[in-house]
Amino acid sequence: MKQLLLTALLALSCLTSAQAQDRSAYSFKVTPHVNQEDELIDSITVDVLVDGVKTYLDFSTMLFTPQSPDIEHQWIIERDINFDGIPDLMIFYGYIGYGGQGGDIYHGYVWDVKTRKFRLEENFSEIPDPQFDEVEKTIRADYRNDYSTYVHVVYKWVDGYLNLFTQSEEELEEPEAGF
Structure with missing residues (x-):
């Protein structure tokens, strides 16, 4: 009986994980x-639907930089951002950078998988125009921070959380004056 119960629990666990x-x-x-x-877009609401039915998982977010309603945005990108094979969400919330050399x-x-919910990864919002390296399982960004500084960052996932790995x-150099 005990073996049957353990087998049933194992099967239920596998089924739950698969779902x-x-x-x-x-x-x-x-x-x-x-x-x-x-008259600028300053926030968005995301409705989460399962099989077309609205769920309780809806959420709203303020935009870092308000956007013109005349510009079309890809507000949500479904992409595996933590390299576990399951699509995650990237939700656009603005632009950061200096002199047009930053990024979204x-x-x-x-x-x-355990809670069957989306969890906000706080550090992800620090990465303008994230570039994904599927081989190294890293996320990197290169952007202009101010008038004279470029920043290069690499993030890695450690124990399910995104951590800054390197930053340089x-x-x-200031251009020489003259012609």
Whole structure:
């Protein structure tokens, strides 16, 4: 009897894990909210649907940089950001950088197989225009931080959380005056 119970629990555990990894039933609907004062999009609401039915997992986020309603955005990108084979979410929330040499920034939500929910990964929002290295399982970014500094960062996942692995800065030389 004990062996049968253990077998049933193991089967249930495997079934639950398999269901948690199947995200094909999930879809998302974004509603931008326009601030009436300046007529810019300053926040978005994301509705999470399962098999087309709205769930309790909905959330809203303020944008770091308000956006013109005339510009089309890819508000949500479904991508495996933690290299576990399960699609996660990158939710656009603005632009960061200096002199047009920064990049788009995103909130990163990773799918937690155990809780069957998306979990906000705080450090992901620090990475403008994230570049994914599938072989090294790292995320990197190169961007201009101010007038004379370029920043190069590499992040790695450790125990399910994103951590800054390396950061370096490159100072640009002042151009010589004259013609």
